[in-house]
Amino acid sequence: xxxxxxxxxxxxxxxxxxxxxxxxxxxxxxxxxxxxxxxxxxxxxxxxxxxxxxxxx
Amino acid sequence: xxxxxxxxxxxxxxxxxxxxxxxxxxxxxxxxxxxxxxxxxxxxxxxxxxxxxxxxxxxxxxxxxxxxxxxxxxxxxxxxxxxxxxxxxxxxxxxxxxxxxxxxxxxxxxxxxxxxxxxxxxxxxxxxxxxxxxxxxxxxxxxxxxxxxxxxxxxxxxxxxxxxxxxxxxxxxxxxxxxxxxxxxxxxxxxxxxxxxxxxxxxxxxxxxxxxxxxxxxxxxxxxxxxxxxxxxxxxxxxxxxx
Numbered sequence: 001x002x003x004x005x006x007x008x009x010x011x012x013x014x015x016x017x018x019x020x021x022x023x024x025x026x027x028x029x030x031x032x033x034x035x036x037x038x039x040x041x042x043x044x045x046x047x048x049x050x051x052x053x054x055x056x057x
Numbered sequence: 058x059x060x061x062x063x064x065x066x067x068x069x070x071x072x073x074x075x076x077x078x079x080x081x082x083x084x085x086x087x088x089x090x091x092x093x094x095x096x097x098x099x100x101x102x103x104x105x106x107x108x109x110x111x112x113x114x115x116x117x118x119x120x121x122x123x124x125x126x127x128x129x130x131x132x133x134x135x136x137x138x139x140x141x142x143x144x145x146x147x148x149x150x151x152x153x154x155x156x157x158x159x160x161x162x163x164x165x166x167x168x169x170x171x172x173x174x175x176x177x178x179x180x181x182x183x184x185x186x187x188x189x190x191x192x193x194x195x196x197x198x199x200x201x202x203x204x205x206x207x208x209x210x211x212x213x214x215x216x217x218x219x220x221x222x223x224x225x226x227x228x229x230x231x232x233x234x235x236x237x238x239x240x241x242x243x244x245x246x247x248x249x250x251x252x253x254x255x256x257x258x259x260x261x262x263x264x265x266x267x268x269x270x271x272x273x274x275x276x277x278x279x280x281x282x283x284x285x286x287x288x289x290x291x292x293x294x295x296x297x298x299x300x
Contacts, residue, residue, distance in 0.1 A: 002101050005110075012100060017109025026175055027099070027113050030168045034117045037164055038273060041157070045280035052287050053300040 063138070067146045069286045070295050076279045083279075087272020094265030102259050111175040114168055116262060120270035121164035125193060126228055128158040128274070133225040136218035148214040149289060151221055152204055153282035157274060159197035166190060177241055185234035186242035189227060196224045210289070 006012040015024035098116035105112035132154050135147040169187065170180040181187070200217060207213030235244045246255040253260055290296050 004100055005103055006100065015110035015113070017104060017111070019109055021109060021175060023109055023111040023113075023175055026111055026171050030114050030117050030171050031095070031099075033167055033171075034121070034164055037160055038277075041160055041277055042280070045277065045284060049280065049284050049287065052284065056287065056291055056296060056300045 063142055063144055067144050069146050069149065069290055070293075070299075072146055073283060073286055073299065076283070080276060080279055083272050084276045087269050087276065089269075090265055091269025091273060094262045094269055097262035098259075098266060102262060105259075108176055111172060112259075114172040115259075116266045118165060118168040118172060119263060120267045121161050121168060122190070123267055124271055124274050125158055125162040125165050125190070126231055127271075128154050128161060128278075129193065129197075129221075129225065129228055132158065132221050133228075136221040139214065139218045140222075148218060149285045150278070150282055151217060152201075152214075153285045154278055155197050155201045155204075157277045157281055159194060159201070160277075161274060162190060162194040162197060166194060173241075182241050184240045184242055185238040186231065186240050189231040189234050192227055193231060196227065200224070 006015075013024050013028070014022045015027055016022050095116055099113050102113070104110050132151050135150045135154070138144050138147040139151065166187075169190075173182070174180050200220060203220065204213045204217045207216070234240060235242050244254075246253060255263070287296065287300070
């Protein structure tokens with residue numbers, strides 16, 4: 001259950017499937033987009049709460 | 058009695074102090090769970106026999122898609138509470154959830170489109186599941202714009218709640234679209250009544266990523282609702298003590 005699916009970092013980056021296609025580009029693009037969306041939303045709200053709290057003080 | 062209970066415990070002041078206490082616990086537990094599940098899904102699960110390695114997008118796409126619909130259901134419940142019991146906090150929550158719902162739906166659409174390229178050979182199809190999800194995204198944006206276009210908050214809150222309830226008809230359509238129509242999108246892999254169509258080795262990290270993502274989204278809703286409360290209750294005396 002806990003065996004690595006890839007033998008090296010470059011394999012994990014390319015994610016070559018048995019049909020010979022590299023799916024790494026698609027998977028890693030989604031990972032980057034999702035993490036950027038979550039992170040930027042957290043930053044947006046944190047900054048706005050801080051700004052408003054300062055204003056209300 | 059229910060009305061008294063709701064009004065006592067659902068005041069913005071009580072809410073903001075309670076969520077402040079819970080925020081850090083929810084955030085760190087969810088973050089660890091989400092990261093561990095994503096790592097597990099990306100590196101420790103075997104390749105899918107049909108889709109190859111592109112199926113690993115499931116660990117990011119499914120949580121976003123599931124949560125985008127769940128957030129709308131939460132908005133509909135909060136809207137009903139506002140319309141029935143006139144609880145201010147519930148309409149603040151409706152307005153706070155809408156942008157987070159838009160972001161999760163955006164993630165679901167984008168990740169689905171990228172997944173579609175290696176799987177279907179196209180990034181977009183006018184398919185019932187995809188179109189109904191796009192409608193959900195437009196609805197979230199529409200609800201935000203509608204609420205912000207009013208200068209009278211009371212009117213805006215009422216219109217927002219009614220429209221959220223009307224729009225909730227889209228949720229069963231999204232859910233059932235893969236069964237009612239012939240679609241490119243695959244049917245649900247996990248259902249309450251049947252055995253999951255996905256192997257347990259792949260299912261465990263999927264559950265972890267859904268729960269972890271739900272926790273992170275809860276934290277975002279907490280932040281968004283805090284901002285909403287600070288804006289709407291700025292003239293109240295307790296706000297001065299809080300900030």
